[in-house]
Amino acid sequence: MTAYNEDATHRDPLSGEAGSGAPGPAGVTRRGFLKSVGASGLAAAGTSMVSVAVLADEAPAAVPAPATGPDGGPYTVQFTVNGVAHQLNVESNAVLLDVLRDRLQLTGTKKGCDHGQCGACTVHVNGVSVNSCLSLAVMHDGDQITTVEGIAKNGTLHPVQQAFWDHDAYQCGYCTSGQMMSAVALLHDARVPADDHSLREAMSGNICRCGAYKNIVAAIQDARGKLRRA
Numbered sequence: 079m080t081a082y083n084e085d086a087t088h089r090d091p092l093s094g095e096a097g098s099g100a101p102g103p104a105g106v107t108r109r110g111f112l113k114s115v116g117a118s119g120l121a122a123a124g125t126s127m128v129s130v131a132v133l134a135d136e137a138p139a140a141v142p143a144p145a146t147g148p149d150g151g152p153y154t155v156q157f158t159v160n161g162v163a164h165q166l167n168v169e170s171n172a173v174l175l176d177v178l179r180d181r182l183q184l185t186g187t188k189k190g191c192d193h194g195q196c197g198a199c200t201v202h203v204n205g206v207s208v209n210s211c212l213s214l215a216v217m218h219d220g221d222q223i224t225t226v227e228g229i230a231k232n233g234t235l236h237p238v239q240q241a242f243w244d245h246d247a248y249q250c251g252y253c254t255s256g257q258m259m260s261a262v263a264l265l266h267d268a269r270v271p272a273d274d275h276s277l278r279e280a281m282s283g284n285i286c287r288c289g290a291y292k293n294i295v296a297a298i299q300d301a302r303g304k305l306r307r308a
Contacts, residue, residue, distance in 0.1 A: 155219045159184065160228030168215045175199045175210035178225060186226040186255045190285075197284030200256040201225050207263035209283075226255035229262055237301040237308070238262050247297035249288035257284045261298045265305055272302060 156165045159182060166181060178184045178201070187210060190198030194209040201210045202224040229236040238261045241247070248254040264270045264280045274295055286294065 153216050155216055157218050157221045157223055159223045160225060166215070170214070170216060172215045173211060174201075174213040174215045174218060174223075177215045178210060178223075184225045184227055188252055188255060190253070190256070195283075195285070196253065196256070197260060198253050198256040200259040200284065202259060202263060205263075205266070207260050224259075226259055229258070236262065237304040238265070238298065241297040241301040241304070242294075245293045245297040245300060247290055247293040249286075249290050253284060253286050253288075257281070257286065257294055260284050261294075261301065265298070265302055272299075274299070 152167070153170055154165060154167050156163065158164070159178070164182065166177065168177060168181075175187060175189060178187055179189065187201055188198040189211065190196035192211050194212040197209065199209055199211040200207050202208070203213070203218060203221050205222075230239060235243070236258075238258050242254065242258060247257070260281055260283065264277070267280075270276055270280045277295055277298060278291070281294070281298070
């Protein structure tokens with residue numbers, strides 16, 4: 079026997095078609111099979127294109143984005159900062175601290191922890207001290223806001239500012255503006271007793287990383303006396 083028979087006819091295993099192109103046992107040629115597959119593919123592609131076109135026609139029209147103001151935000155707020163009226167267009171999630179620093183260039187108010195824990199961003203809103211990093215600008219339409227730049231009058235330092243200077247109640251100075259703003263607010267709050275312990279408790283929301291607390295307490299108590307005599 080020989081390894082392979084030269085007289086044997088080789089057929090396509092898919093269609094049974096011989097090398098000559100003759101139809102296989104089932105009467106289907108290789109060429110005919112490939113034509114049928116190609117026709118089916120074109121039909122499927124045509125159906126998909128029609129389906130996409132129909133879906134595009136039935137899709138709802140895109141809703142246009144809300145128009146923004148000239149300052150880049152869709153909401154207009156009006157508030158007074160340090161006695162100056164401002165009207166700004168802001169985004170709904172614009173933080174008051176960022177608006178004061180970036181839009182109004184009042185950089186005395188510091189961005190510290192950004193979580194309302196250090197007090198470096200303290201400002202006064204309608205006379206009440208707040209953490210501006212936790213407050214949205216759109217919440218303050220019509221409000222009166224005071225930053226550390228606004229507590230001095232006519233070039234004269236506020237008694238708290240002067241006392242911080244006199245008692246060296248700062249080191250790096252980063253927390254100082256927030257410390258002073260909280261101090262001014264508590265000195266005008268009759269609910270806070272005048273003793274050192276109550277003062278420390280009232281100021282506990284303001285953190286000094288340098289540890290100048292002793293001098294801060296001394297400065298605030300000195301300012302308390304000056305305000306009483308004023």
